[in-house]
Amino acid sequence: MTFVRTPDPQADTLAPARGRAAPVGARGNGPFWHRAASWDVAFWLVLAAAVIVVAVTFPDFGITFDEPLHVEYGQRALEWYASLGRDRAVLEFQNLYLYGALFDTVEALAENLLPFDVYATRRLVGGLTGLLGVLAVRRIARDIAGAETGARAGLIAGLCLLLIPDWWGHSFANPKDVPFAVAAAWTLSWLVRVARGLDAAPDQGPSRGSVVMLGLCFGMALGIRVGGVLLAGPIVLVALAHVAKGVLAGAGPRQTGATFWRLVRRLWIAAPIAYVVMIAAWPWAQVNPLRHPLEALAEFSKFPMDFIFTFAGVQVRTTDLPWWYLPVGFGVKLPEVELLGLASAAAFAGMAAVRRPFPVGVRLDGVALTTAVLLPPAAVVATDAVLYDGIRHMLFLMPPLAAAAGLGINGLLTRLPRRWPANYWLRPFMAALLVACAGIQVGFMAHLHPYETIWFNRFAGGVHGAGPRFELDYWGSSLSEAAKRLTDTMVKLEGPQALTQPYRIRVCGPPTTVFHYLPPAWKPTRRNTGPVDFYLAFTRWACKEVPAGQDIVRIERDGEVLAYVRDLREPPQ
Incomplete structure (x- = not known):
């Protein structure tokens, strides 16, 4: 017995309108807001504008607290590789040897090649890296939304990430959290491709290329921060959900075992690829590839940072954070439109769960995105993890949140009336409203430049309202x-x-x-x-x-x- 096939994975996850005409492709028939090519062109124009802004503004950002250490660590790592491991200074530098050196080594190489000041070079590389995260988010939303509205969902999701002031500001001057978040976003992007392959062809599974890229991106995340092992959670849960769908659909033990073994044969290659990439990017781990990664994980599980700081007007302790720390943190640091998109995505997901047959109606790409959003905060609460500097350590949640928000807003647009006369004024009005919201957000960011990271939304009263209750420029830039x-x-x-x-x-x-x-x-x-x-x-x-x-x-x-x-x-x- 084989699995019952799921609905077409190309279908719009959040908003499959009834009675819709055939999908409108890139040929360009119909109004511009229906044409996939128009949304794609709009995205690439936005991205080109963002690249120009990065190129013009990267020297404006100041030096952050940890950067001098990362400059030194990157140069020592570069000397380690250049000397084939004979120069061992990188192995004893502060506590940074516990981190993978992938991004610091790339920046050190750029510092030696580009004709800029060392910190200006890091600004340029960091800003461009942040835009790679936007590309990943666009790809995630585009794949999940499907052929008909994927281009629009990708544009909206990309804008959702691009216009988060924390993402923009941290991209230029955060050598740990944003590079890790970008690698995590691309890991999720390939996991979505793997999940779609499992849904589309349960008997065959995902392409080998998708699995290889999943392992490569996962390894890059581990090569920046070993705590990225948490990213394995969504991978495992997608695999388990695939097997569980067959069990709940009536598959017997033999069929379930065959499905599991077929899945293992398809996915196993991702694990050694990720491990090899991690070791290659981490000098200290190369000394003892088995023991040192485990020691680093153990060290970070009891990270020695214990102090009191102000959060939401309350004095909280890094080692004893309240359960509401992350919900409030993201609730005041995400733009209001994105919060609306997230609420819409949650509502549409609930409606889909009620409407579609269970379990065959469960889409694995939705499982991938949902677990990427919910699993890390649950792990933080369950393990009493040490956090400070607002939500800085959890910036890797911003790409999946932006993808989910983009899908939610796309779902709202899909549900707008299509018949005359609403079709001729409501959709253009909503598009203009979204453009206006994006323009206002750009204005806020320009006003705060180069301190975009101190931005708070209206729920916190903006910067002035948040100032007495939250830390603003906690990195001293x-x-x-x-x-x-x-x-x-x-x-x-x-x-x-x-x-x-x-x-x-x-x-x-x-x-x-x-x-x-x-x-x-x-x-x-x-x-x-x-x-x-x-x-x-x-x-x-x-x-x-x-x-x-x-x-x-x-x-x-x-x-x-x-x-x-x-x-x-x-x-x-």
């Missing part, structure tokens, strides 16, 4: 702009000779963020070690012994101070 503006101010007041004055600088915050942009003649001083000329601080920490003086530079957005410079020199007599 605003100190870079404060340093640049201090230099410009002193040159304006004293002329070029200000650059050679032996000014003494004290910093409350990550010092490299400041001194990378100050003249070499300006030297750091430590607290209680002598006179100070200028004091630079960011506002995440309650800095001890803040000296009295006049603020000559203030970095602000929407009335919230992110960083400031205080002049401590004696006033002229």
Whole structure:
């Protein structure tokens, strides 16, 4: 007995309208909002515009807390590979040896090849990497929505990710979370292809190429962060759901065993590919490929970061977070339209579950996306994982959330009336409304630039409303702009000779963020070690012994101070 085939996997998951005409392809007949080619062209135009924006704005972003360490780690990893393992400095560097070096090595290579400052190079590579995540999200939504509305769903989902300010801002200056999120998104993209292959041909399964790419992308995620082993959860659950569909449809033990063995024969190759890629990208793991990855997992399970910070107006502890931490975190950091799309996707999925026969009506690509969204937060709650910096560690949820939101909005558009006269005004009106919402979001991001990551939606009261209740610039990147503006101010007041004055600088915050942009003649001083000329601080920490003086530079957005410079020199007599 073979499985009963599921409904056409190419069908629109969220919104198969009854009585619809045959799918409209790329030939271009019908109104422009029905033509797949029009949506595809629109997506590539949006992506081209995003590439231009990256190319123009990448030097604007400041240095974040962890970046100096990643610069050093990347260079040490590059020396490890260049020396064929003889230069072992990478194996003992801070705690970064516990992380795979894939992205840091790529950035180190770019630093040696491109004619930019080391941090500017990282901005460019990071910004372009973030756009690779947009491509993955578009592909996920396009595949799940199917041939008729897939192009539209892909465009909307891609925009949903592109216009999340946290995604855009972190892409440029986050060397861990966004690269991992991009690798995770491409892993999900290929898992969706594998799932569609299982649905379309249960007796044959997915193509070998899809399985190979699944293993390759999974390995790249592990080669950035070994905790990416969590991504195996959706893979396993899709496989189990495939077997369970046969059991619930009446398959006997022999048929179930045959199905399971056929699945194993198809999917097994992904595991060794992922493992080999992970080891190849991780110098410390190469020393002991079996023991070291397990030791890293054990270390991260008890990550030694224990402190109290403000979240939603409440003092919370990293090691004892409330269950609502992630729901609230994403609820205030995702755009309102995307939250509407997620609510719609959940509603449509519930309607489909009621309408379609169970279990054969369950689509495995939907299982892949659903588990990618729900499994990681459940694991965080179940294991009491250590989190801080808002939702930074969970940025890898943003691509699947954007894909789900894009499918939800696409489902809403599909359910709009198709007959005259609504067909002639309601659909263009909804399209114009979505364009307007995207334009407003772009305006918010431009206003906050280069501090897009401090954005909060209207549920939190925007940046000004969130300022007293959430951490804003928790990575101190605003100190870079404060340093640049201090230099410009002193040159304006004293002329070029200000650059050679032996000014003494004290910093409350990550010092490299400041001194990378100050003249070499300006030297750091430590607290209680002598006179100070200028004091630079960011506002995440309650800095001890803040000296009295006049603020000559203030970095602000929407009335919230992110960083400031205080002049401590004696006033002229």
